[in-house]
């Protein structure tokens with residue numbers, strides 16, 4: 001078995017509840033989607049890479065409130081680069097609960113790539129997480145999603161279309177590719193599988209101890225640019241994801257959840 005790929009809980013008992021997989025589901029927006037889906041009766045597969053501890057703690061909390069309702073799957077999304085690793089990953093996903101109803105592409109890398117300093121590793125990493133893995137995972141899981149007449153929901157970005165994020169060219173390009181994937185797969189996968197997206201504005205700030213942390217002045221200037229006059233909340237993204245999971249006649253749709261921020265952006269920030 002690929003060392004970057006393993007499950008942390010015993011195979012869960014199959015029941016009739018639908019199953020949702022959230023990539024990068026251990027923390028932040030991903031964890032909010034996992035918790036909201038679980039509250040609404042879903043069984044959840046929490047995919048993670050580095051945040052195994054957080055994912056296990058979340059799964060334990062959810063299993064405590066409802067037995068055999070959450071499991072953890074650990075994998076670097078680079079598994080999609082090798083057909084046999086991708087195939088093992090897809091098998092592990094399906095083995096978790098025996099079915100898959102909703103696939104949520106949430107995992108992402110996000111950092112600047114100023115012109116003059118763009119290199120291949122940034123390109124590979126930003127495109128892997130924000131475009132390539134979502135496409136190849138969707139393709140790999142299609143037969144299983146067809147069986148459940150399931151759906152795919154992608155976490156996009158208001159900067160994926162028409163409003164590039166200054167100094168984030170590679171990230172913006174990757175999210176733009178992902179946005180087109182949503183629309184293109186909505187056509188190709190219909191009528192069996194619906195494909196939709198959610199575009200956050202600023203719904204949770206980068207972690208304070210990360211290289212992406214924003215100082216108070218940067219935070220204030222962001223809040224000032226948002227008509228709703230506040231940063232969004234992860235739960236507000238989760239709410240739209242769960243709406244799309246249940247919207248049986250909606251496909252190819254991308255819902256913006258940004259407090260009106262995209263109305264005030266003329267490009268750049």
Ligand SMILES: NC(=O)c1ccc[n+]([C@@H]2O[C@H](COP(=O)([O-])OP(=O)(O)OC[C@H]3O[C@@H](n4cnc5c(N)ncnc54)[C@H](OP(=O)(O)O)[C@@H]3O)[C@@H](O)[C@H]2O)c1
Pocket residue numbers: 023024025026027028029030047048049050051052075076077078105106107108109110129155156157158199200201202203204205
């Ligand atoms: N935060 C916002 O306000 C905002 C704004 C616009 C768009 N979005 C989009 O909304 C989604 C969630 O945002 P977020 O800020 O909560 O995300 P995030 O914290 O930046 O990333 C989510 C998770 O992605 C996983 N990940 C990254 N690289 C991976 C890899 N190579 N293999 C496997 N997993 C990998 C990480 O899992 P581990 O920790 O387990 O390694 C990470 O916790 C993202 O798609 C993001 O682009 C967010």
